[in-house]
Amino acid sequence: MSSKIFRRLIVCLLVAGTIVMMTGCNKIMESWAYDYEPTVESLRLYQNGTAVFKGGKYKYTKDENYINLSNKKEDLKLRYIIENGGMSLYSSSTYYAASDVTDGSIVGTWLQDNGWSFIFSETGEFSEEGIFFGHYSLDEDNRCIKLMYEDPVPDIYLYYTLDGKNLTIEYPWQMVPTESK
Numbered sequence: 001m002s003s004k005i006f007r008r009l010i011v012c013l014l015v016a017g018t019i020v021m022m023t024g025c026n027k028i029m030e031s032w033a034y035d036y037e038p039t040v041e042s043l044r045l046y047q048n049g050t051a052v053f054k055g056g057k058y059k060y061t062k063d064e065n066y067i068n069l070s071n072k073k074e075d076l077k078l079r080y081i082i083e084n085g086g087m088s089l090y091s092s093s094t095y096y097a098a099s100d101v102t103d104g105s106i107v108g109t110w111l112q113d114n115g116w117s118f119i120f121s122e123t124g125e126f127s128e129e130g131i132f133f134g135h136y137s138l139d140e141d142n143r144c145i146k147l148m149y150e151d152p153v154p155d156i157y158l159y160y161t162l163d164g165k166n167l168t169i170e171y172p173w174q175m176v177p178t179e180s181k
Contacts, residue, residue: 106167
C-alpha cells in the first residue's frame with residue numbers, strides 16, 4: 001500500500017472516530033414536552049451535562065428535586081417532580097402587591113406586568129387570573145400553597161417566597177416524554 005493511500009486511510013479513520021466520539025458522548029438522556037404540545041420538545045438533557053430548554057443552551061446539574069441550568073445570561077433553578085410517567089416542572093414568576101398586604105402574608109391581590117393575577121382571601125378562597133376559583137391551604141413551614149379548584153381541574157401545589165411587596169410563585173407545568181411527530 002502506498003504511503004499516500006495509507007495517509008488518506010488514517011485521516012478518514014480519525015475523522016470517523018471524531019464523529020463517533022462527538023455523537024456518542026452527547027446522547028440524549030431525557031426529552032420532555034408540555035402536555036398540551038406533546039410533540040414539541042421544550043427540555044432536552046444530554047449525558048454530557050448540556051441541556052436545551054425553550055431553545056436556549058445550558059450546562060445542567062440535576063438532583064432529586066431540582067434541575068439547575070446555567071449559561072452566560074442566566075441561572076435557572078427548576079423544581080421538578082416525576083410522577084405517573086410525567087413530570088411537573090416548576091417555573092418561577094414574580095407578582096407585585098396590587099392591594100394592601102400584610103408583611104409575611106399572601107392575603108391580597110397580586111399582579112404581574114402581563115396581567116396575570118392571584119387573589120388570596122383571608123377566608124381561604126382564591127382566584128387565579130379571574131378565571132379559576134377555589135380554596136387554598138397554606139403550609140408556611142414548607143412555603144407551599146395547595147390550590148383546590150372548584151372546576152374539574154386537579155389540585156396543585158405552588159411553592160412561594162415573600163419579599164416585602166413581591167410574591168414569587170413556582171407554578172407546576174405538566175410535562176410528558178416528547179412524542180414523535
